[in-house]
């Protein structure tokens with residue numbers, strides 16, 4: 001239970017630290033204008049461009065804006081045209097609630113396509129709310145075997161993407177800089193930020209995405225916990241400005257000539273795909289400042305808290321990130337991203353396994369193996385454990401221990417010393433406030449609809 005993951009894939013990039021900080025970064029010294037956000041003559045003849053992630057009149061602590069200083073404006077592109085992607089969103093009818101169920105659902109191991117990149121390798125599982133109305137969230141899985149084409153970029157216009165790799169690593173080049181996101185790390189990419197995803201040494205990567213249609217992920221309030229614990233502010237890493245070599249050369253040579261390379265720009269809006277072409281790299285941002293940026297986080301750094309005498313505390317103690325519900329019901333979330341990591345169990349006269357419960361939130365969960373060795377038994381090398389699966393306790397469905405596990409636990413010596421629970425595996429949960437409308441694909445691949453038949 002090291003406080004940092006010993007990653008199999010070494011770090012490639014440098015980062016700034018701290019989630020929520022107002023940051024600034026420049027790929028070229030002097031590229032960031034001083035004081036004036038929109039100077040008449042920006043350094044190096046750069047173009048000023050702004051990404052707004054919140055209303056201008058939002059309170060300071062809700063404000064998300066970033067100024068970009070780039071070689072070319074991203075305004076210059078062809079008309080967006082529909083793009084046909086296999087999978088995707090179209091399989092859910094907007095008004096169709098037939099795919100909502102009070103059953104629990106389990107997928108032991110999601111099918112993995114033979115060949116797919118970051119765009120074609122995303123498969124919708126289900127959604128709450130509606131991206132068009134900026135309501136709720138969508139759950140996707142991804143299985144990527146190929147890097148994206150050299151001159152293609154993608155952006156979700158439907159919301160922030162919380163990316164949870166379950167195996168492998170993603171090398172993500174964004175407009176604001178590069179991130180390496182590996183097994184047992186997570187990353188968040190803000191709505192609309194263009195990015196290109198490649199693989200590390202060609203190794204495939206698969207995992208989960210939660211696309212948040214409303215608001216932003218943020219750290220939970222700590223209440224009586226005080227000021228430290230759970231996910232630490234300084235442990236979130238933000239990329240530094242980085243520009244493509246051609247854009248850098250264009251700046252350094254003081255050339256006014258446009259960089260003539262055709263890029264395919266793919267966007268997802270209201271669950272449908274579009275694309276256009278542009279003749280400049282989207283990765284030409286020489287400097288930026290703001291608080292709307294991508295970031296990543298090593299899940300081993302999560303400082304879990306728990307009971308040290310008896311009984312269970314509420315699972316809200318496992319919240320890493322949350323998205324508040326700004327509706328009528330106070331103190332609720334549209335979505336909580338929770339992590340149940342390996343941890344000490346030491347409670348006396350208490351069941352160490354969860355009591356049976358029904359939850360007003362829907363609990364979609366998956367397993368993240370912390371061991372980095374691909375040959376480790378938990379990384380799919382045994383038939384008994386196949387980590388690329390998932391499950392969801394749908395609306396108010398009762399769940400808890402299998403009877404045999406309960407009997408074993410009740411027979412345990414009450415004087416047993418503390419033990420590590422969940423050694424080697426972290427379970428993550430997307431806790432969603434509304435029942436999930438599952439995609440036809442997800443329901444076609446459900447392997448079990450009843451918790452009590454789950455072989456744990």
Ligand SMILES: [Fe+2]
Nearest residue numbers: 359363393399
């Ligand atoms: Fe639960």
